[in-house]
Amino acid sequence: MIGFIIFVTFIGIITIAFSAIIQKKLADSIILFMGVGIGSVVLFFIFKAPDVALTEAVIGAGISSLIFLMALKHLGEKK
Amino acid sequence: MSSVLFIALPLLFGFATPILSRFGKNGVAFTSLAMQLFLLFLAFTLIGDKPYIEIISIAPPLGISFVLNNISLFFVTLFTFLMVAFSIYYLSYRKTDAYKNETKFFILLNMLLASAIGLVLSSDIFNVYVFFEIAGISAYILTAYKKTPSALEAGIKYLLTGSIASIFLVFAIILIYLNIGSLNLAIIAQDFETLPYNLKVFISILFLIGFGFKVEIFPLNFWVSDVYEGSTALVNSLFSGIVVKAYLFAFFHILYLFLPSGEFSTFLIYLGAISMIIAEIVALKQTNLKRVFAYSSLGQVALIFTAFALQSIDAIQGALFIILAHSIAKIVIFLALTTIEKNYKSLDINVLKELNAPFLRVVIVIAMLSLLGIPLFAGFIGKFLVLKAFAVEQIFPILAIIIIASLLEAVYYFKLIGFMFEKGDRKDKIKVDFTHKFIFSLLTFLILLVGITPFVISGFLLDSANVMLDSISYIAMLVKG
Amino acid sequence: MNLKRDISTSTFSGFALSASLILTFLNVLLNNIPTNITRVGDQFLKLNGSEGVANAVTTVVVYFRGFDTLGEIAVLFIASLGIGLMLDSNTRCNLKADSNFMLKTASQLLFPIIILFGIYVMVYGHLSPGGGFQGGVIIASGVLLLLISHKEFEVPHSVITLLETFAGISYVLIGLIGLVVLDKFLGNFLPHNISDMGMLLSGGIIPIIYIIVGIKVGSEMSMITQNLIKRSDDV
């Protein structure tokens, strides 16, 4: 069972990451990037690395997305 | 005790600076200089007749160790000395145009010093990565410090290339840990031979890409000239004098341990030779002085790279001589350029035609002649030793490339020298104040001293080269703890 | 919308280049799947009991690889300094929209809880998952909540400077004391009995250092968030 969960989570993360990259709207892409972070948290937790999971939760999914959102606010959608 | 101090003191100083700045701006400047002078004094007391070895470690042989032997002592002394020279120059420079938020500038300088020393001393591959990042981040911020569009552009480019480099380095470290199960350089070096061939090649290439960005080797050095042009000449003196040298040493130190010699080092020799010739060719048509010296720096670094890649005692001794000569000459040139830019507000190549400062002209000419490798200047002995080593190994294509590159270098240096002594209109005379005169005279005196009497230091450098090449005793020493 | 321009040659060549690179990577990795060799980690686990800390990751982060953590703190310190330098301006201006009463009250209620949770994660870092980094970032996220909801709120700059300086200095000084007392940098010179394992007061200097790391990370991250959120020329 655990192997299947890993498999599915990986597929989910890859799909989310790819759509985050090719997304036209930056706001959508940042929200999807947050999803990559959350998926990684799940995987780290499955891999018995609770410390890394907690760190990824607060930094990878939390603060990084905040940084991107602030960048979006200052840089704007349009190039 | 002392090897930790070389890293801990600048770090401690950096952390404490926000408090120190409460006691006035001069306080930070002078305490910073005093701390660096103390480190320099400490380094000089350790240079003795007999080889010096010291290991500091946490939980040996598993934890992180710092090794202070002859070769790392050479680099520590060089970096500290250059930083002291820079600080003395800046101490006088700041009276008229100090950097904004000066305390932050001092923090960055000391962090740069600490990380460069850490790269040299550390014998743990992940710890090397951490210092790699500290040096990188300080350099990015120093590049973008002035917050002009070009400075920020250079900063963004530097940061992006740097983060890609660190990704590849982390990849290499991950594969090493997965397959060998240790982070200690000695234990990795023992087991690296036993890995499957394609994995070994893969790790080496990842490692080369990771460090290749930082040691400015050919396909990966597209960012260097932009960074030199975007940042100030003052800061460039540190990049060219300290940062590259620390990365170079860390790269070859690790390479010698992992891959004693073989086809990979032949590949590196040719890579270095190609980047040397390309850098010198591109330098010919540059019109901005910062860019000219950026490309000249690339050429010299590639020469050092080639010499280190040969892995013979003579070549390493020559490379150490070139490192010494190049660091001092480049810090002289970039500090002189800072003075010129401050007075004439431009660093176009034509500004040399109107340069009216006999003292600066002499200083720049001496530094350039040393870079060229003219006899009686510090650069000569290094280039001579490297050429001799390649002749002994009978790798004549490289010999030819080095000579052609030196000739190309001579073309644009003599063009610059011609500009400087051209008859014509001169601008206002530059007044060089006493502190700057002192520091320039000291550095040029060192260039001449090393050039005329190389034997004062060649023994020490020969020992250092021996220590650097002798990976077996390094491994034995580290494993024993 | 011009499809032909969107799927340009650069996209295709980028795809081809990265795909070929990845195939090489996969080829090498799949042919050399690491077997179960004894690693440094297993030796660390054996040694771990002697430090009296229940969370082995904490021991490795703070003690065996203590210099990495020091370097990491230096990285955060420099990055926070650089961000402050880049985004600094004398005339700070606040978010335009004023938040409503509910949000203000709720954030006032939540703020102490988040801070408390952060401190818990920080203090219990040697017993349970978590520690200085995570706790520090959680505290910073509490500060972030206040920054968003109260537009007049500002992180007290002098207090933060004092905290981060204190934390940085004491980290290095504790390391140097260890060097003097036990002849190794960051040596564990406080009593650390194995019988105390699992208690709050156990592990000698390790929890103390992790708390110091937490203070440092918390203050740096708070400054970073404030600098990113409040800018003079807000759009």
Place this chain on the structure above:
Amino acid sequence: MFEFFNQPEIIKIVVIIGSMTLFFVGLFGLLTQKHLIKIFMSVAIMESGLFLLFIGLIYKQNALAPILTDNQQGFINMNDPVPQAMILTAIVIGMAVLALGVSFAIEYHKLTGKTDIDEITSLRN
């Protein structure tokens, strides 16, 4: 079918292919995207692919998390703590570099109004 995925070798292969694909997605973004935010995002995705590779290959299925709890006798049969410590360090460093890069980009945008990596070319000659 679920048993098939539970074999240790299959888990390792899934981890290698999955994380390398994630790395590839980041590399693809780095090579094709133009906006600075997207570039930084690609770098972050590449990094997380590497971290997943490391932690996933260290993972032993029947071992425990490296934290001693009440009903355990000692530090035996646990996952390797060193990679976790390394990844913890690497995550924090990656975030710091990312934040710094974003602040450079914000300041650059304020001065010039450019966010496209292809337009940042004033230094090239």
